[in-house]
Amino acid sequence: MEQLHAWTEDPRTAIQLQKALAPRVIREDCLPTSVDLIAGVDVGFEPLDPKRNVRVDPAAPSLTRAVIVVMEYPSLRVVEQVLHRQPTTMPYIPGLLSFRELPAILEAYACLEHRPDLLMVDGMGIAHPRRVGIATHLGLWLDKPSIGVGKSRLCGRHAEVPDVKGAMVPLIDKGEEVGRVMRSREGVKPLYISQGHRISLETACDWVRACLTRYKLPEPTRQADRLASRRTREGVLMREARSTGQDQA
DNA sequence: GCGACAG
């Protein structure tokens, strides 16, 4: 029961933890009768160096910026935004992304005043080598329905996706369908949709499509992405966010 | 052993 909240920063232990979490993921629809609030989750990084110059090396100290945008469905109006920053402690390791980004996301989530019915996370759900991508890990931790919306492939193979908005193709890994590759918009790279937790693949794809407008990313993720990757400049960021978590550094 | 590899 409490293993869902176990934590580590050691790569080897993290992999063991993922293997223990995998069988606890619910892949069937287990969400509210009515989904009225959808949260978009994304993370960005900003160099901590006073002398941010020429080349940025990913290993240099930085701040992890987690953003959560809550939208009302079906109006897709933003009802709340939270931005939280804290020192980055773990490096990016393919397959262990959640161990690098979850801490900041959880802090941001704790600042929310609204209770979203569904989470759309920038990254993979079960379309992961051990079936526990960041969307899944977050869903398990919060025991909340979640969907993974990735911009590129982590694992699995798939056919070419027709260049027609809404077209989908299965994403197969080790013989199982772990997600679907969707053309969210013509002329752009497709999205990698996968179940996070407490949702079926069909329903996950339905929600992503329901949140698409004229852009590549579904609104929840697009709005969160805007704030997460926006360059900081004289505190403008903090003023634009409706409410924010208090900083540490 | 070699290549692949979310953000």
Added chain:
DNA sequence: ATCTTGTCGC
């Protein structure tokens, strides 16, 4: 993820 200018196309 992050840096970075112009440029091609609807």
